[in-house]
Amino acid sequence: MAYKDYYDVLGVSRGASDADIKSAYRKLAKQFHPDKNAGDDKAAERFKEIGEAYAVLNDPEKRKLYDQYGHAGQVPPGAYPGSGGFPGADFGGFDPGQFSDFFQGLFGQTGGRGGAGGYRNPAGQQVNIEDLLGGLGGAGQSRRFVQNVEGELQVTLEEAFSGSDEVINVDGKRLSLRVPAGTRDGARLRLAGQGPGGGDVLLTIRVLEDGRFDLDGDDLTTSVDVPAPVAALGGDVKVQTIAGTTGNLTVPPGSSGGRKMRLRGQGWPRRDGSRGDLYVRLNITVPKDLSDEEKELYRQLRDLRR
Template sequence: MAYKDYYDTLGVSRSASEGDIKSAYRKLAKQYHPDKNPGDESAAGKFKEMGEAYAVLSDPEKKKVYDTYGHSGQVPPGAYPGGAGGGADFGGFGGVDGSQFSDFFQGLFGRSGGRGGMGGAGGTQVNFEDLLGGAGGGIGGGRRFVQNVEGELQVSLREAYSGTDETITVDGKRISMRVPAGTRNGGRLRLSGQGPGGGDVLLTVRVLEDARFELEGDDVNVTVDVPVHVAAVGGPARVPTLKGDVTLNIPAGSSGGRQLRLKGQGWPKKGGGAGDLYAKLNLTLPASLSEQEQALYQQLADLRK
């Protein structure tokens, strides 16, 4: 099995700071984002691997376990958050293929379909609560064990914004569920009675960072490339939003770095309505200029002297 090194996946050293890890992830995610590489399975695979690596290295507890036991792949009892361990072989944690980490919990708790994956480097935690059942709860009226299963579900920013349907597997049973629109990072979802023995399934939602959009409270920030001549004289430009692209009229004389607000195009608010989207202008020039264009730019430069 191939060794999977999360630091190598993100191209950072083991001494990299939290900021370095975040910066490396955002740079690579922008390069391999599915929206920029439609139909490219290789890019999609790399994008998923980067999300898996970032999910571990951006979480202090998971990173600590990975740094401590990563080379051996053997996690002692109680070392991993949620009580996993006891010599369990956590695949991606050194020496074995990262997919084995997901396989460790597959029989009890898995996710099929969709991106991100249950378990794996996302850090599925399995906890059990033993509750006494009434008479007849087990063979001969013995104890009846109810198991609460706790895990982490990864979704993209767009999926969290619009909501998404997922299918997970708990104790061999496939369960369809809905992640509500506007779900925040760290949000908790409870599937009552869907766990082993009638227990609950408790999911913590991790919203993966997006290479294009940045969420700040209820507002969304995005950078928009605008040709310099459009910024100078004004004109339309396409602005990406979480709902889809819209046309925005760029005011004449706009400079690079200027932010234009699109009201109500941000993240859904709990009490109704939505935040705003702020489009930051990035002025661009053609990669090459014709002789006529060069002459016109020279005329403009002479006028500005």
């Protein structure tokens, strides 16, 4: 099965800086966001690819693993002693615990270090840990390790804000879970006793930025286009909040581009039930196509300002 190169997905070089990767992601996420491409399955799939690529390349450890091994599970033959690559590798007496950090980064959303059994990594490949650790119990013995399984779960900023129902695969089992509303990046969820051998499944939530909103503490920032005449004379413009509601923002006369206006209580949920604020950055726009009458009015305005 062929997979797209994450650098190609974001349109950046392999030596791209963190800032370049973040900038490319924001631009593409905004272009292919489902809200702007309703009913377009290709755009939805593209948005998913962009999020997956960013989640790997924006994480220094994951990027290092990806640069070295490519897509998760595609380990080159001979990467470890006695191994021809996955599956069925024999570590010849090595303690697999020393590779736990590698496993944790490799399996991403539903894998991790720990118990035996099958895991499905983000690329959709099946990795059989029981085969991987097969030589440890001695000839004819089968050992199961009751340990926690750690991984990451990616959600969009809107899903983290509103909460979402997710389904993951662990050891061949489909597990349902609820991401609570107001979840922040780095939050941990625990599914007790759902891992291989009765261990726990520990998930770290990774919130993907979508290019429309930036989260800073409890406050959100977004941008809105304001026609030049409205900026000069004042008026109302439509603003969409992260909750999906649309309201009017009154722009004062003489407003300039880059000015920020605050909508109180439209930011991120707090533990006490209140919410932060939404800051709206004004982006002044000038129409590209003007009628003859509009051109004449702009000429008159220009002449008055001389």
